[in-house]
Amino acid sequence: MFELVSTRHNPMIDPGLHVWGYEIPLYLFLGGFVAGIMVLFGVALFRGREAQRFSVYSDLPLVGLVCLSLGMLALFLDLEHKLHVWRLYVTFEPWSPMSWGAWILLLVYPVLLAGVLLSPPAPALWFVPGLEKLSSRWKADRSKVRWLGVASVASGIALGIYTGILLSSLGARPLWSSALLGPLFLVSGLSAGAAFAHLTAKDPKESEGLARADNAFLIAELALIALFLIGLMSAGEAQAQAAGLLLGGPFTAAFWTLVVGVGIVTPLVIQTLVLTHRIVHTRVAPLLVLLGGLALRFVVVYAGQYSHWPRG
Amino acid sequence: MARLGMVIDTRKCVGCMDCVVACKTENSVPEGFNRDWITQKLTGSFPTLSLEIRSERCNHCDNPPCVSCCPTGASHVHDYGAVVLVDDKECIGCKACLASCPYDARFIHPGGYADKCTFCIHRVEKGLDPACVSVCPTRCMHFGDLDDPQSEVSRLLTSRRNHSLLPEAGTHPRIFYLT
Amino acid sequence: MTLAYPLSRRRFLKVSGVAAGAATVAASASGLLRAAAPERERGLRRVPTFCDICFWKCGAIASVRDGALWKIEGNPLDPLSQGRLCPRGTGGVGAHFDTDRVKAPLMRQGAKGGEKWAEVTWDEALTFIASKMQMIKAEHGPESIALFSHGLGGTFLKHTLKAFGTPNITAPSFAQCRGPRDVGFNLTFGEEVGSPERTDIRNAQCLVLIGSHLGENMHNTQVQEFAEAVGAGASIIVVDPRFSVAASKAKFYLPIKPGADLALLLAWMNTLVTEGLHDKDYVAHFGFGFEAFAAEIAPFTPEWAYPETGIGPEVIRETAREMARHRPATLVHPGRHATWYGDDAQRSRAIALLNALLGSWGRKGGFYAPSSMDVPSYPYPPYPVSALGKVDNPGRRYPFATETITTGIREATITGKPYPVKGWFAYATNLIQALPNEEETIKAIQNLDLLVVVDVIGSELAGWADVILPEATYLERYDELNVELFRQSFVALRQPVIEPPNDQKPNWWIARELAMKLGLEAYYPWKDIEEYLNRRLTSAGLSFETLKEKGIVLGPSQPLFFEEGAEATFPTPSGKIEFYSTQLKAAGFDPVPKFRRPKAGPAGSFRLLFGRAPVHSFGRTQTNPILHDMMSENEVWVNTNAAGRYGFKSGDRVRLKNQDGVVSLPVKVRATEAIRGDCVYLVHGFGHTSKMLRRALGRGASDAQLVTRYETDALMGGTGMNVNFVTLEAEV
Numbered sequence A: 001m002f003e004l005v006s007t008r009h010n011p012m013i014d015p016g017l018h019v020w021g022y023e024i025p026l027y028l029f030l031g032g033f034v035a036g037i038m039v040l041f042g043v044a045l046f047r048g049r050e051a052q053r054f055s056v057y058s059d060l061p062l063v064g065l066v067c068l069s070l071g072m073l074a075l076f077l078d079l080e081h082k083l084h085v086w087r088l089y090v091t092f093e094p095w096s097p098m099s100w101g102a103w104i105l106l107l108v109y110p111v112l113l114a115g116v117l118l119s120p121p122a123p124a125l126w127f128v129p130g131l132e133k134l135s136s137r138w139k140a141d142r143s144k145v146r147w148l149g150v151a152s153v154a155s156g157i158a159l160g161i162y163t164g165i166l167l168s169s170l171g172a173r174p175l176w177s178s179a180l181l182g183p184l185f186l187v188s189g190l191s192a193g194a195a196f197a198h199l200t201a202k203d204p205k206e207s208e209g210l211a212r213a214d215n216a217f218l219i220a221e222l223a224l225i226a227l228f229l230i231g232l233m234s235a236g237e238a239q240a241q242a243a244g245l246l247l248g249g250p251f252t253a254a255f256w257t258l259v260v261g262v263g264i265v266t267p268l269v270i271q272t273l274v275l276t277h278r279i280v281h282t283r284v285a286p287l288l289v290l291l292g293g294l295a296l297r298f299v300v301v302y303a304g305q306y307s308h309w310p311r312g
Numbered sequence B: 001m002a003r004l005g006m007v008i009d010t011r012k013c014v015g016c017m018d019c020v021v022a023c024k025t026e027n028s029v030p031e032g033f034n035r036d037w038i039t040q041k042l043t044g045s046f047p048t049l050s051l052e053i054r055s056e057r058c059n060h061c062d063n064p065p066c067v068s069c070c071p072t073g074a075s076h077v078h079d080y081g082a083v084v085l086v087d088d089k090e091c092i093g094c095k096a097c098l099a100s101c102p103y104d105a106r107f108i109h110p111g112g113y114a115d116k117c118t119f120c121i122h123r124v125e126k127g128l129d130p131a132c133v134s135v136c137p138t139r140c141m142h143f144g145d146l147d148d149p150q151s152e153v154s155r156l157l158t159s160r161r162n163h164s165l166l167p168e169a170g171t172h173p174r175i176f177y178l179t
Numbered sequence C: 001m002t003l004a005y006p007l008s009r010r011r012f013l014k015v016s017g018v019a020a021g022a023a024t025v026a027a028s029a030s031g032l033l034r035a036a037a038p039e040r041e042r043g044l045r046r047v048p049t050f051c052d053i054c055f056w057k058c059g060a061i062a063s064v065r066d067g068a069l070w071k072i073e074g075n076p077l078d079p080l081s082q083g084r085l086c087p088r089g090t091g092g093v094g095a096h097f098d099t100d101r102v103k104a105p106l107m108r109q110g111a112k113g114g115e116k117w118a119e120v121t122w123d124e125a126l127t128f129i130a131s132k133m134q135m136i137k138a139e140h141g142p143e144s145i146a147l148f149s150h151g152l153g154g155t156f157l158k159h160t161l162k163a164f165g166t167p168n169i170t171a172p173s174f175a176q177c178r179g180p181r182d183v184g185f186n187l188t189f190g191e192e193v194g195s196p197e198r199t200d201i202r203n204a205q206c207l208v209l210i211g212s213h214l215g216e217n218m219h220n221t222q223v224q225e226f227a228e229a230v231g232a233g234a235s236i237i238v239v240d241p242r243f244s245v246a247a248s249k250a251k252f253y254l255p256i257k258p259g260a261d262l263a264l265l266l267a268w269m270n271t272l273v274t275e276g277l278h279d280k281d282y283v284a285h286f287g288f289g290f291e292a293f294a295a296e297i298a299p300f301t302p303e304w305a306y307p308e309t310g311i312g313p314e315v316i317r318e319t320a321r322e323m324a325r326h327r328p329a330t331l332v333h334p335g336r337h338a339t340w341y342g343d344d345a346q347r348s349r350a351i352a353l354l355n356a357l358l359g360s361w362g363r364k365g366g367f368y369a370p371s372s373m374d375v376p377s378y379p380y381p382p383y384p385v386s387a388l389g390k391v392d393n394p395g396r397r398y399p400f401a402t403e404t405i406t407t408g409i410r411e412a413t414i415t416g417k418p419y420p421v422k423g424w425f426a427y428a429t430n431l432i433q434a435l436p437n438e439e440e441t442i443k444a445i446q447n448l449d450l451l452v453v454v455d456v457i458g459s460e461l462a463g464w465a466d467v468i469l470p471e472a473t474y475l476e477r478y479d480e481l482n483v484e485l486f487r488q489s490f491v492a493l494r495q496p497v498i499e500p501p502n503d504q505k506p507n508w509w510i511a512r513e514l515a516m517k518l519g520l521e522a523y524y525p526w527k528d529i530e531e532y533l534n535r536r537l538t539s540a541g542l543s544f545e546t547l548k549e550k551g552i553v554l555g556p557s558q559p560l561f562f563e564e565g566a567e568a569t570f571p572t573p574s575g576k577i578e579f580y581s582t583q584l585k586a587a588g589f590d591p592v593p594k595f596r597r598p599k600a601g602p603a604g605s606f607r608l609l610f611g612r613a614p615v616h617s618f619g620r621t622q623t624n625p626i627l628h629d630m631m632s633e634n635e636v637w638v639n640t641n642a643a644g645r646y647g648f649k650s651g652d653r654v655r656l657k658n659q660d661g662v663v664s665l666p667v668k669v670r671a672t673e674a675i676r677g678d679c680v681y682l683v684h685g686f687g688h689t690s691k692m693l694r695r696a697l698g699r700g701a702s703d704a705q706l707v708t709r710y711e712t713d714a715l716m717g718g719t720g721m722n723v724n725f726v727t728l729e730a731e732v
């Protein structure tokens, strides 16, 4: 046993690191969510789903566009030196996930935009003459559509994984030092995307398919969370202590109730019951999934900042 | 190319914080912020105790995560002495570097940019010691080129038992504590 | 009586301007100027001066950048700082920027202590003061005005008040600080330890620290030399109920029961003598009454001391032998703040005697022979002689007091005996925190017709004043020269670095203007201080210009130790080191110190101990923005187990309640292994209550407030303050 006294008293650093508030978790959630949407949309393009009228898929790109912009707004709001934000785009730092992220976000925009042009929202059609003609000419060209699908899936996966890598690259925070954070955030993003589509789908067939997909993602997410924790426990003192934050520390309650309970297990159960027609279809499950996805980002970001190397 | 580092004799250090005060005035560190600080580690039980007093600051790591994670290049390794610096004009205040430092050596300056110990590069480039080193009343702080085997710091490291902080974090810190 | 106390200032040597010139030319080649050169370009001005954050007066160089005060560093030419200031000195620039400074003279509105003020002009303030003084003089005589003045800055106010006719001039540095130590040493060697202490820590091979918490106590040269000794592998013995920073550097740490030091000292001396380890030639040569002494201490074996001190007999013997092994380079540090238990002069005398047995007085690694330069004082007309004499020590009831006793004046002010005291001047002293028993101080203040406080901030005492006179800080003024007794004789100049921010004035100006209003023009032949300084310096063959440029002039070195030819004289009655003191005997005191167990406290209470933090000076730096940033409040140190017993852990907020029911402000607990279970510890100077100290108000707890009891030293009137006990009460 020993007594440790430090005279340092820096804001956001002491007594425990807390540099990121709600903005970053929100940004990471929206990023992952958009990633999920893009993957789904991309796949749908392959399956020629966007062709049919009233498909939920046709709305996804616009939703993605909006959410991505909200995410970037959140990121911007977090910056302490806002006027300098343009500095992100006068350089590319190959070792900095943030730099990667900044550029990926730029690549994602045109893809989403193209998606929107493919099946533009009604108001746009009124205001922009010739838009209708353009989009239908596109729809006609299958290869273009497929390429868009590929681009959408690819950039979606990149975006989703990036949101996790952003944290796991910060080795000073043991909770984040896991290669599984990227996949975990991606899958969570996919389930959130599916959940949203599920939520807004009008065609019962579609929503059933989405529920099925969502369940798959949720199961995968559970598995990744398990692996993530096991990995930490076996990675060393610092990581084990960090895992302790979720397994019997300040963040345990939030993690197990909100993220696992409310966000994964409950909707999983509900949707299984719906799919096996034991209960009628409900929109509660997808709502919970979205909530859980948000909670995951909050818990991981907050607990992760708090985690540190053993002091001595 | 010099690799500047510090060697601090914990046997002499009395924890007086002169190094902290000197940093404040020399570098106009704003009230409520610390570029350096004192850590006291008391081991044992009364009256058989041992106390290690350490003057701590950015370790100017050879392998600095704060630099690699910086999206704008504001955090960089200065070509003189491999000192790790922040260019406040390039900093967007994203705080990745704060989160990336295992020593929590950085903070956000009220001006909105990341700040930390500079090894007093403005003095060092003029041939002076850093302010904290030159003020220390016990003369327990030593500063110099770790790559030069003839330098005082190198000789102290070869002649005395010493340790650095959190070597397991893999950042290769360049501040060493004689015990 | 006074004959037995010739001031130990016999080692004056005349320094011709030439010699001084030579000294500085040699010095000017040093780092200072080279460091300065390149910076000159960047609108940088470097002004040498000396520090005033404590009484060590380190030589310093302040830097002004583009017209604004920037930083202050040690003056490499100065033997006190050796180019490095302590943390308080380095943070001294904060005194200039302190937002709690008094900006203009203030006169009390409404009740005393009500802290309601009206800003007035200096002329109004000084006119009021002068007329009050004349009224008091007319009614009671000039003696009824007393001056409490701490530090060099008080020189000119002292001059004005002496000219006015009062002999009652005092400082807490005697009866609340080093008085007992200097008396104890004076009784033994015929000389004081003085300030800066004449200790050769640098060369000590064995250093014994009894309480002296060097490293927290930041008296600069002492700490620098302490570190040198540590670096050189000196064997260090620390005696302290608390595991101090110094203790952490020690080879032997003796966690003594508070108040038992004299028992330990006796047992150490007993061991040295019975084992014949003392310096026999030295004792035979210089000692007086050794046999009687040896007989007196014979009973006080380590076994006898064990239950008193809690230190095992073997440890006592081992440490005694360790001291003997390194003698004469074994320094038993005399301490400084010696007013602990009321037996302090005798404890200090025991320390002196232990040093005498080790032959360290006058020897390398022990005590050196200090010297100062001879700078003739300004030729003034003689001061009026008081018919009544001093008020503090009627009938010399404290026969061995060598200076005026603050608490004696306070008592006279309360009782009106031997004669009434109706006016107080306080210069750079916060008597509310400096003197024990705040209540008595306030009672005395209630009896006053005039209380003038000259300060830079609104201290607790200022809160009670009729008039507050805001002084310019040391960075903004000229001051008296620093001509100190030290290893190396020197003269140092304090000069203004920057303008005062508001209507603050330097002490010399205040003292002179007041003298003018009192019709004492004859005592101020000089127009301004530069004229005064110039006259003093030229009469010593020194140049004002050189001092302005260098800040300090060194005198030639001279022998420090007997072995180097320093004369071994002991101006005691016997002319020798008095192991047995006939004067003490004659006055009815123990001729050889005897141990008396300090009174225990109420069951379940802790003895309240206190000391220093490296980044603060007493209660004077808590509003300094830089030093406040280093440490904004104190904590109460409580032994981990003891704290646990009462259910407290680090960070909990408690109030301390003393044996008389006085309750402190809330303070954080520091539960730590680093202190005995029978005492708690506070850093002195916190828990301010003056509304004028906005930055410090209500932060931490004040030990002074809890020191309601004190044991007066029968020899010299010092006030032992470690005799108070507290319990902890949870703060809800």
Ligand SMILES: Nc1nc2c(c(=O)[nH]1)N[C@H]1C(S)=C(S)[C@@H](COP(=O)(O)OP(=O)(O)OC[C@H]3O[C@@H](n4cnc5c(=O)[nH]c(N)nc54)[C@H](O)[C@@H]3O)O[C@H]1N2
Pocket (backbone or CB within 6 Å): C054, C088, C177, C178, C210, C211, C212, C213, C214, C216, C217, C218, C219, C239, C240, C241, C242, C244, C256, C257, C258, C259, C260, C261, C335, C336, C337, C338, C340, C609, C610, C611, C612, C613, C614, C615, C616, C617, C618, C681, C722
């Ligand atoms: N930073 C800083 N330094 C200063 C000052 C300051 O204000 N700030 N003030 C200066 C002045 S004027 C003075 S007088 C000195 C005072 O400095 P010192 O003379 O060193 O201080 P003391 O108050 O005598 O001693 C305090 C120490 O004695 C211990 N102690 C308490 N009771 C006992 C006891 O019964 N026996 C023993 N053996 N130890 C005990 C305490 O635990 C503490 O460690 O400091 C000087 N230096």
Ligand SMILES: Nc1nc2c(c(=O)[nH]1)N[C@H]1C(S)=C(S)[C@@H](COP(=O)(O)OP(=O)(O)OC[C@H]3O[C@@H](n4cnc5c(=O)[nH]c(N)nc54)[C@H](O)[C@@H]3O)O[C@H]1N2
Pocket (backbone or CB within 6 Å): C052, C150, C153, C172, C173, C176, C177, C178, C337, C427, C428, C429, C430, C431, C433, C434, C435, C436, C454, C455, C456, C457, C459, C471, C472, C473, C474, C610, C611, C617, C618, C619, C620, C684, C703, C704, C705, C707, C721
């Ligand atoms: N309870 C308790 N009492 C103690 C002590 C203790 O440790 N505990 N220590 C004792 C010791 S060792 C000593 S030496 C004394 C010290 O006692 P004091 O000398 O009274 O020390 P402070 O309490 O710091 O008060 C100094 C005052 O001077 C003011 N001042 C500072 N600079 C200037 C200046 O340039 N000009 C003017 N005019 N004023 C200035 C400060 O604002 C402050 O109000 O206290 C003694 N009393």
Ligand code: SF4
Pocket (backbone or CB within 6 Å): B012, B013, B014, B015, B016, B017, B018, B019, B020, B038, B055, B135, B136, B137, B138, B139, B140, B141
């Ligand atoms: S100044 Fe020197 S002695 Fe004081 S705390 Fe800093 S390193 Fe230690």
Ligand code: SF4
Pocket (backbone or CB within 6 Å): B057, B058, B059, B060, B061, B064, B065, B066, B067, B084, B100, B101, B102, B103, B104, B105, B106, B116, B171
């Ligand atoms: S100590 Fe921290 S801030 Fe300094 S170089 Fe290392 S990682 Fe970067």
Ligand code: SF4
Pocket (backbone or CB within 6 Å): B069, B070, B071, B072, B073, B074, B075, B086, B090, B091, B092, B093, B094, B095, B096, B097, B098, B113, B114
């Ligand atoms: S805060 Fe500034 S220095 Fe740190 S990583 Fe972000 S941009 Fe780079």
Ligand code: SF4
Pocket (backbone or CB within 6 Å): B022, B023, B024, B026, B027, B035, B036, B057, B116, B117, B118, B119, B120, B130, B131, B132, B133
């Ligand atoms: S090197 Fe300079 S910047 Fe770094 S802590 Fe020391 S004084 Fe501060």
Ligand code: SF4
Pocket (backbone or CB within 6 Å): C051, C052, C053, C054, C055, C056, C057, C058, C085, C086, C087, C088, C089, C090, C218, C219, C220, C221
């Ligand atoms: S010891 Fe520190 S505070 Fe005292 S005079 Fe020297 S530098 Fe100033």
Ligand SMILES: [Mo]
Pocket (backbone or CB within 6 Å): C173, C176, C177, C178, C336, C337
């Ligand atoms: Mo003192």
